[in-house]
Amino acid sequence: MTSVNQPHDHHLCISEALQEARTLCQQKGARLTYLREKVLELVWQSHQPIGAYDILAELAKQEERVAQPPTVYRALDFLLEQGLIHRLSSLNAFIGCPHPGKKHNSCFLICQNCRVTQEIDHQAINQSIASCATDQGFKITDAAIELTGLCSICQEAQG
């Protein structure tokens, strides 16, 4: 898979993500309603994390009815529960999960310049985190690993 910060046909990312979501929700008996799918599509608009209120603003542009914050947050909560998106707490923003349905650990590389964010499932990180927890007798239920910096492209550009 090519990296998210390389040029690519992004419509393909969107349609694949939506298709996977439909399949997964059907398998689980979860209801991917119009609104939820719409919000998921908006999250997948780009590989940059998007805030709840930005989603709200997009919805206001694209839909007849103007939604209120709880509407968006409920859709986001659903998508989080289904593992279709992730929340980045260092940005208060959301991003699509590139491999939903598959058990994985996430590490996010967030470019502070172009904001493109890449999700990695890195074995060495997973193992070191696990061994750290074991050392301390700590039982992890949730891990937020968010690395901010410059992606390779922005480094070159700013060189």
Added chain:
Amino acid sequence: MTSVNQPHDHHLCISEALQEARTLCQQKGARLTYLREKVLELVWQSHQPIGAYDILAELAKQEERVAQPPTVYRALDFLLEQGLIHRLSSLNAFIGCPHPGKKHNSCFLICQNCRVTQEIDHQAINQSIASCATDQGFKITDAAIELTGLCSICQEAQG
């Protein structure tokens, strides 16, 4: 060093933290004013992260004058710049740094039951993070590694 979730003389933690802060600020020519030191002391009240508005409430109890949010946030910004505290973005809260002035990477173990939070500088994690970044040609400027779960004591208590 004994773990923060073991019983210990916490007044010692506070006084050591304050003393280190005074020394470091003096070395750097940074002004650790009454208010900043007071806020640092409140952050060190416990090994549980504290929110800005909780600090504000404590200040209101302990001081004549009732402070406003910017006052607290400015003090927190100063303490962050000086490396005396850390911000936990998954909690929107702040915690004292146990070894300020020493260059280190932080990994936080946050107990979801007792909320006691331990800061670890774990070599294997540091290395794996670094190698992940290298793999991707990513240049890290800031890392937020926040692991939520159950500390050893709360695991025992909850069976």
Added chain:
DNA sequence: TGAAAGATGTTATATCATAACCGAATCGCT
């Protein structure tokens, strides 16, 4: 078909954080 569960609409408010402006305190210099 009708009761229960689930989804969304709606209003209000909680929670976290900062902009902008001003006066007071402190510092560095002569």
Added chain:
DNA sequence: AGCGATTCGGTTATGATATAACATCTTTCA
């Protein structure tokens, strides 16, 4: 000591993120 520059904190207002609570509508399924 006096003065100008800088930093600090007070104050008001507001921005940004998130949720509680209750009403209504839709879907499910016995």
